[in-house]
Amino acid sequence: MGVKERKERDRVDMKELILNSAHQLFLSKGFEEVSIRNIAEAIEYSPATIYLYFKDKNEIFYALHGEAFKKFNQYMQSVFTIKDPFKRLVAMGEKYIEFTFAHPKYYNIMFIAEAPMLCEESSEGWIEGGRALEALESIVAECIKEGQLKKQPVKVLAFTIWSYMHGMCSLELRDRMKHYTEEEREGMIEKSFKIFIHLLKNQ
Amino acid sequence: MGVKERKERDRVDMKELILNSAHQLFLSKGFEEVSIRNIAEAIEYSPATIYLYFKDKNEIFYALHGEAFKKFNQYMQSVFTIKDPFKRLVAMGEKYIEFTFAHPKYYNIMFIAEAPMLCEESSEGWIEGGRALEALESIVAECIKEGQLKKQPVKVLAFTIWSYMHGMCSLELRDRMKHYTEEEREGMIEKSFKIFIHLLKNQ
DNA sequence: TATTAAACTGAACACTGTTCATTACTTTTG
DNA sequence: CAAAAGTAATGAACAGTGTTCAGTTTAATA
Numbered sequence: 001m002g003v004k005e006r007k008e009r010d011r012v013d014m015k016e017l018i019l020n021s022a023h024q025l026f027l028s029k030g031f032e033e034v035s036i037r038n039i040a041e042a043i044e045y046s047p048a049t050i051y052l053y054f055k056d057k058n059e060i061f062y063a064l065h066g067e068a069f070k071k072f073n074q075y076m077q078s079v080f081t082i083k084d085p086f087k088r089l090v091a092m093g094e095k096y097i098e099f100t101f102a103h104p105k106y107y108n109i110m111f112i113a114e115a116p117m118l119c120e121e122s123s124e125g126w127i128e129g130g131r132a133l134e135a136l137e138s139i140v141a142e143c144i145k146e147g148q149l150k151k152q153p154v155k156v157l158a159f160t161i162w163s164y165m166h167g168m169c170s171l172e173l174r175d176r177m178k179h180y181t182e183e184e185r186e187g188m189i190e191k192s193f194k195i196f197i198h199l200l201k202n203q
Numbered sequence: 204m205g206v207k208e209r210k211e212r213d214r215v216d217m218k219e220l221i222l223n224s225a226h227q228l229f230l231s232k233g234f235e236e237v238s239i240r241n242i243a244e245a246i247e248y249s250p251a252t253i254y255l256y257f258k259d260k261n262e263i264f265y266a267l268h269g270e271a272f273k274k275f276n277q278y279m280q281s282v283f284t285i286k287d288p289f290k291r292l293v294a295m296g297e298k299y300i301e302f303t304f305a306h307p308k309y310y311n312i313m314f315i316a317e318a319p320m321l322c323e324e325s326s327e328g329w330i331e332g333g334r335a336l337e338a339l340e341s342i343v344a345e346c347i348k349e350g351q352l353k354k355q356p357v358k359v360l361a362f363t364i365w366s367y368m369h370g371m372c373s374l375e376l377r378d379r380m381k382h383y384t385e386e387e388r389e390g391m392i393e394k395s396f397k398i399f400i401h402l403l404k405n406q
Numbered sequence: 407t408a409t410t411a412a413a414c415t416g417a418a419c420a421c422t423g424t425t426c427a428t429t430a431c432t433t434t435t436g
Numbered sequence: 437c438a439a440a441a442g443t444a445a446t447g448a449a450c451a452g453t454g455t456t457c458a459g460t461t462t463a464a465t466a
Contacts, residue, residue, distance in 0.1 A: 003464070007412085035453060046415045048456080057454065112315065114377055130382045152398060155387055159371075160395045160402075164363070167370025174317055179333045184358055192363045195355060199363075199402040206433070210443085238422060249446045251425080260423065 015053050017043050022060050023067065027105060031061065031113055061109060066125035068106035073132055075099045080135075085142035086149070090197055092139065093165060097189060100169040112170055136162060149200060164196055218256050220246050225263050226270065230308055234264065234316055264312060269328035271309035276335055278302045283338075288345035289352070293400055295342065296368060300392060303372040315373055339365060352403060367399055 021042040025034045036057055040047040054060050076095055082088040100107045110129070137158040143149040149157065168189055171177060177185055224245040228237045239260055243250040257263050279298055285291040303310045313332070340361040346352040352360065371392055374380060380388055 036455080037453080047454085048415055048417095049413080051455070052413070111374070111379055112377060126381060133382050153394065155383070156391060156394045156398055159383075159391060160367070160398050163371035163374060163395065164367040165370065166374055167366035167368065168362075170373060171314070171366060171369055174315060176314055178329060179336050180358070180362075188359060188362060191356065191359045192366065195359055195363050239424080240422080250423085251447080252445055254424070255444070 011053070018050055018053055018060065019063050023064055026061070026064055030105060031108060062123075062125055065109045066123075066128055068103070068110050069125060069128035069132065071103065071106060072099055072110065073128060073135075076132065076135065085139055085146055086201070089139050089143055089161075089200075092136065093161075093193060093197070096165050097169060097193065100173065104173055107169065107173060111166055112173070133158070133162070161200070168192060214256070221253055221256055222263065222266055226267055229264070229267055233308060234311060265326075265328055268312045269326075269331055271306070271313050272328060272331035272335065274306065274309060275302055275313065276331060276338075279335065279338065288342055288349055289404070292342050292346060292364075292403075295339065296364075296396060296400070299368050300372060300396065303376065307376055310372065310376060314369055315376070336361070336365070364403070371395060 018039060022034065022039050025038055025042060029038075036047050036050055039060070040050055050060075075098075076092060079088050079091040079095055082091055137154050140149065140158045140161070141154045144151055144154065144157075172189060177188070180188060221242060225237065225242045228241055228245060232241075239250050239253055242263070243253055253263075278301075279295060282291055282294040282298055285294055340357050343352065343361045343364070344357045347354055347357065347360075375392060380391070383391060
C-alpha cells in the first residue's frame, strides 16, 4: 500500500525537476526572460503540465527566491568566525557587496524584483531571508553591547545599515551610476563603504 | 516654403500626443503594464504608427524617465530657500522620501526599473537626473566647508547619502520589509532617517 | 479484465512587441 | 489641373508570452 507514498515522492521529484530546470534557465537568461515554455521544453513536458505542479510562473520563481537566500546565508557563514563584532559587521558588509556582484540574478529576485514577493509571507523564502536580517541585528546588538556602536534601537540601526548596503548595490546593479566618469566610478563603492563604516564607528 | 517646418511641427505634436497618452496610462497602470496597443488605442491610431515616431517601447518610457526627473527637481526646489546647508540637506532627504511615496511609479523608472536605462547617456533624462545629483553634491560641499560635515571626498559622501536614501525607499517600495511587524514598520523610515542624520552629523 | 482515478497534452484564448507590404493622403512637378 | 513623387498610416502577420481546459493516455484498483 505504498502507492500513495510513492506518488507523493514522484510529485516532489517532478516539482524538483521543474525547479532545477527553471533554476538553470534563470541563471543563464535572467528573470523575466525565462518562459514556462522554455522550462517545459527543457524537461520535455508540455507547458500545461507545469501548471499541475505550480500555480503560476510566480510560484516557480518564488521557490528560487528561497534558494537565493539559502546561498546568501551560506555566503555569510564565513564571517561568523570573526570574534570582534564590529569587524564581523564590516566583514558582513564586504561579503554583501561580494555576493551582490557575484550573483546579480539572485540579488535581483531577493531584493529588487517585484514579482516573486506577492506570495505567502510565512514560507521558506521569507524565513531564510529573515535569518539573514536576524544575523545582522544580533551583530548590531553585540556591537552596541560592547560599546562599538552608539546605543540605539537595534532594529532601526540594522535597517539603516541594510538600507545603505542595498541602496549602493542596487544603484550599481541597475546601472544608475552613469553620471560618474569611469574614473570616479572606479572604486566608488569601496570608498563609500569605508566612509559609511567611519560614520558608524566615529562617535 | 513653410511646409517642411509645419511637417516638423506636426511630427513634434504627434510625438507629444503619444507621450502624453503613454504618460497618462503609465501613471494609472504602471510600467510593464502599458502596451503599445494600449497607447495606440488611446490616441486612436494603429500600433504600427507609433513606430514611425519612436524606435521602440523603451524609447517612449525613456522620455517619461526624463519627465519624472523634471518633476523630482521641481519637488526639490523648495528646499533651496533654506539657508543653513545641513538643514537643507536634511530637508532634501525628507523631500526625497516624500517624493518616493507620492510618486512611486516615477521613482521606479528613475531609480529601479532596468528597462529605460539602455539609452544614450547624454540626453534629457540623464541631464535632468544629473542636476539632482549635482544639487546634492553642492550641498554636501557646503556642509563640509561650513564644518557641519567631516572633510571627505564630496562625490563619495554624496553617493553614500544617496545610496542610503535609495536603499531605504526602494526596500519599502519593493515590499521587502515584511520581516517587520506592523508595529515595527510603523515609522521605521522616519526613525532610521533620524539615526542616519545623527551618524552624519555627530563627528 | 473492466472501471475508476490520476497524469498529461494539444489546442486554444487573449495578450505582447515589432515588422512590412499595401493603401491613403499630401505635396511637388510637368 | 493631372500625373508623379513623397510621406503618413495601417492591416495583417510573425514569433512570442502566461494560462486554461476538454480530451487523451497511463496507471491503480475492484
